[in-house]
Amino acid sequence: MAASAEMALVKPISKFCSRTLEFGSPRTRAIPFSYSKFTAIKMSATSSQSPPKPSKNANKASIKETLLTPRFYTTDFDEMETLFNTEINKNLNQAEFEALLQEFKTDYNQTHFVRNKEFKEAADKMQGALREIFVEFLERSCTAEFSGFLLYKELGRRLKKTNPVVAEIFSLMSRDEARHAGFLNKGLSDFNLALDLGFLTKARKYTFFKPKFIFYATYLSEKIGYWRYITIYRHLKANPEFQCYPIFKYFENWCQDENRHGDFFSALLKAQPQFLNDWKAKLWSRFFCLSVYVTMYLNDCQRTAFYEGIGLNTKEFDMHVIIETNRTTARIFPAVPDVENPEFKRKLDRMVEINEKLIAVGETNDLPLVKNLKRIPLAAALVSEILAAYLMPPIESGSVDFAEFEPQLVY
Amino acid sequence: MLGTVSLVMGSSSAAVATSTHFPALKSLPTSRIGHHNHFPTLSFPFVLPSTSIFTSSFLSSPLSSLSSPFNTAIAAVNSDSADKQESNKYYFLVANAKFMLDEEEHFKELLFERLRNFSERNKEQNFWLVIEPKFLDKFPNITKRLRRPAVALVSTDSTWITFMKLRLDRVLAESYEANSIEEALASTPTNLEFEKPENWVAPYSKYEYGWWEAFLPPATKAEAKV
Numbered sequence: 001m002a003a004s005a006e007m008a009l010v011k012p013i014s015k016f017c018s019r020t021l022e023f024g025s026p027r028t029r030a031i032p033f034s035y036s037k038f039t040a041i042k043m044s045a046t047s048s049q050s051p052p053k054p055s056k057n058a059n060k061a062s063i064k065e066t067l068l069t070p071r072f073y074t075t076d077f078d079e080m081e082t083l084f085n086t087e088i089n090k091n092l093n094q095a096e097f098e099a100l101l102q103e104f105k106t107d108y109n110q111t112h113f114v115r116n117k118e119f120k121e122a123a124d125k126m127q128g129a130l131r132e133i134f135v136e137f138l139e140r141s142c143t144a145e146f147s148g149f150l151l152y153k154e155l156g157r158r159l160k161k162t163n164p165v166v167a168e169i170f171s172l173m174s175r176d177e178a179r180h181a182g183f184l185n186k187g188l189s190d191f192n193l194a195l196d197l198g199f200l201t202k203a204r205k206y207t208f209f210k211p212k213f214i215f216y217a218t219y220l221s222e223k224i225g226y227w228r229y230i231t232i233y234r235h236l237k238a239n240p241e242f243q244c245y246p247i248f249k250y251f252e253n254w255c256q257d258e259n260r261h262g263d264f265f266s267a268l269l270k271a272q273p274q275f276l277n278d279w280k281a282k283l284w285s286r287f288f289c290l291s292v293y294v295t296m297y298l299n300d301c302q303r304t305a306f307y308e309g310i311g312l313n314t315k316e317f318d319m320h321v322i323i324e325t326n327r328t329t330a331r332i333f334p335a336v337p338d339v340e341n342p343e344f345k346r347k348l349d350r351m352v353e354i355n356e357k358l359i360a361v362g363e364t365n366d367l368p369l370v371k372n373l374k375r376i377p378l379a380a381a382l383v384s385e386i387l388a389a390y391l392m393p394p395i396e397s398g399s400v401d402f403a404e405f406e407p408q409l410v411y
Numbered sequence: 412m413l414g415t416v417s418l419v420m421g422s423s424s425a426a427v428a429t430s431t432h433f434p435a436l437k438s439l440p441t442s443r444i445g446h447h448n449h450f451p452t453l454s455f456p457f458v459l460p461s462t463s464i465f466t467s468s469f470l471s472s473p474l475s476s477l478s479s480p481f482n483t484a485i486a487a488v489n490s491d492s493a494d495k496q497e498s499n500k501y502y503f504l505v506a507n508a509k510f511m512l513d514e515e516e517h518f519k520e521l522l523f524e525r526l527r528n529f530s531e532r533n534k535e536q537n538f539w540l541v542i543e544p545k546f547l548d549k550f551p552n553i554t555k556r557l558r559r560p561a562v563a564l565v566s567t568d569s570t571w572i573t574f575m576k577l578r579l580d581r582v583l584a585e586s587y588e589a590n591s592i593e594e595a596l597a598s599t600p601t602n603l604e605f606e607k608p609e610n611w612v613a614p615y616s617k618y619e620y621g622w623w624e625a626f627l628p629p630a631t632k633a634e635a636k637v
Contacts (some may be wrong), residue, residue: 024605095573096573096574096577097573098570098573099570099573099574100577101575102570102574102576103571103572103574106528108524108525108527111531159421226517230517230520231613231614231615234613234614234615235614237615238615238616252520253524256520256521256524259517259578263574263577263578266577267577274437312614313614316612316614317614319612320613321611321616323612324613331580331581332580399580400580400581401580409556409581410507410556410557410558411505411506411507411510411556411557411558411582411583
C-alpha cells in the first residue's frame with residue numbers, strides 16, 4: 001500500500017540504520033503480503049530468532065521496532081469523505097461501485113480458509129533455517145494483512161454517511177484482510193507463536209498518506225500481491241515437491257481477493273479522473289510503479305533463501321511478477337515504466353549489486369562515522385541508478401474509458 | 412535517505428512532505444481493538460462458515476455486527492440480481508479470442524471461481540463464453556473494431572458484466588434481447604489456434620488449451636466434441 005512508495009526507496013538504504021539481524025535477516029520476505037498490501041511492512045519478532053518456546057503462555061512474539069518497522073497507514077479522512085461525496089462529486093460512476101459491491105457481497109471465499117491437520121504436521125517437520133524463514137514469512141504477512149484491515153475498516157466507518165456503497169466495500173475488504181490475517185496468525189500457532197495484534201494496533205506508528213497516494217500505492221500493492229500469489233501457487237502446483245507448508249495451496253482462491261481489491265482501487269481512480277489525466281498523474285504513476293518494483297526486487301534478492309526454498313529462481317520470479325503487474329497496471333495508470341525493455345532489468349541488477357555493497361558496509365566493524373562516509377558514494381550510485389530507471393522512456397497507458405489512444409484500438 | 416531519494420524522483424517532493432510520519436490518529440480503531448491484549452495463540456478469529464469472520468470476542472462493536480449481515484446479504488443479492496433482469500436480456504463483453512482465452516489468464520480463474528460459487532449455492536449458471544457469436548451481426552460499430560475470431564462473455568446479470576468490464580477493460584460492452592437462450596448464444600463454428608508465446612518466462616505453464624469449454628453454451632459443447 002502506500003507504504004510501498006515510501007518504503008520502497010527507504011528500504012535498501014536505511015537497512016544499515018537498523019540492526020542487521022532485525023531487518024536484514026536474510027530470509028523470507030513477507031512474500032506476497034508485504035507487497036500485497038501495506039507493503040514493506042516490516043517486522044521482526046524476536047522469537048523468530050530464537051527457538052520457539054513450547055509453552056502456550058510464553059508464545060507471544062514480542063516486536064522490536066526498528067527504523068523500518070512495520071507501519072500502519074492512515075490518510076486524510078476528511079478529504080476522502082469529500083472525494084466520495086455523491087453530492088459534491090457528480091461524476092462518480094456508481095454503477096461500477098455497485099457492481100463491485102455485489103462481487104464483494106458474494107463472498108467467494110467465505111468457506112475457503114479452513115485449516116486441516118496438514119498444517120501442524122508440516123510445521124513440525126520444519127526445523128532449523130527453514131523454520132525460521134517460515135516464521136518470519138508468516139509474521140510479516142500477518143502484519144501486512146492486518147494493517148490493511150485497519151485502514152479499510154476505518155475508511156468503511158468514515159465514508160458511511162457520504163457514500164454508503166464505497167463505505168460498505170471498504171468494510172467488506174477489511175473482512176477479507178481480517179480473514180487473511182487470521183489465517184496467517186493461525187499458521188503461526190503451528191509454530192507455537194502468535195502475533196499480538198491488539199498490541200500491534202496500539203504500539204505501531206501510523207504513517208500518513210494523502211488519498212491520492214493511497215490509491216496509487218494500494219492499487220499496485222493489491223495487484224502485485226495477486227501476481228505474487230498466483231505465481232507461487234501455479235509454480236507449486238506444477239512442482240509439488242517444493243510444497244513444504246500447506247498455506248500455499250490456499251493461494252489460488254486467496255489471491256482472487258487481492259485482485260478484486262485492486263479492481264476497487266481502479267474504480268476509485270476512475271472516479272477521480274484528476275488523478276489519472278494530466279502530466280503530474282503520469283509522473284506519479286511511474287514513480288509509484290518504479291518504487292514498488294525496485295523495493296520488491298531488492299528485498300527479494302536479499303531473501304533468496306525463501307524463494308529458493310520453494311524452488312523458485314528469485315530474480316526470474318520477480319521479473320515475471322513485475323512484468324505482469326505492469327501489464328495489469330497499464331489498464332488504469334496513464335503511464336507505466338517500460339519494464340520489458342532489457343535495460344530495465346540490467347538497472348535492477350546493478351541496484352542489487354550496489355545494495356549488497358551497502359549491506360556489506362553495515363556489517364563491518366568500522367566506526368559509525370566511517371560507515372556513513374563509505375555509504376555516501378554507494379547511496380549516490382543507487383540513487384542515480386533509480387533516477388535513470390525513472391527517466392527511461394515510459395509507456396503511455398490507461399483505461400480505455402479514458403485513454404487518448406482508445407479510438408485507434410482494435411479489440 | 413528517504414528524502415534524498417524521493418527528491419530526485421521528479422515531482423515527488425510533495426510525497427516527502429506528505430509522508431512524514433504522524434502518530435496514529437486518535438480516531439483509528441486503536442481503541443476498539445486495543446483492549447484485546449489477551450490474544451491467545453489463536454488470537455485472530457478464524458473463519459468458519461457458520462461463525463463468519465469476526466467472533467465477538469475479537470472485535471467488539473461495529474465489526475461484530477458485520478458477521479451476520481454478510482451471510483444473509485448473499486442470498487439477498489443473488490435473488491435481487493435475478494429478479495431485476497428480464498430473462499430475455501443479455502449483456503456481453505467482446506474482444507478477440509486471443510485476448511479473451513489465451514492472454515488473460517486471470518479471466519479463466521475468475522470464471523472458474525464463479526462457477527464454483529454457483530455450484531456451492533445451487534444457482535443456475537447465467538454466464539457463458541460464446542465463440543464467434545451470431546448476435547455480433549447486430550453490432551456493426553463493434554465488429555468494425557474487432558479482430559476475429561472474437562469471443563464474447565455473455566450473461567443475464569448486468570451488474571456482474573459491469574464488474575467484468577472494469578476488470579478486463581480492453582473489451583467492448585453492449586446488450587441485446589433474444590427470444591430463447593439458444594438464439595441468444597448461437598455461434599458460428601470456428602477453429603481457435605493460438606500461437607505459442609515467443610518468450611514465456613513464467614515459472615509455470617499456461618492454462619491448457621480448451622479450458623473455456625466448461626463455459627460454452629450446452630449446445631456448442633456437444634458440437635465441439637464431434
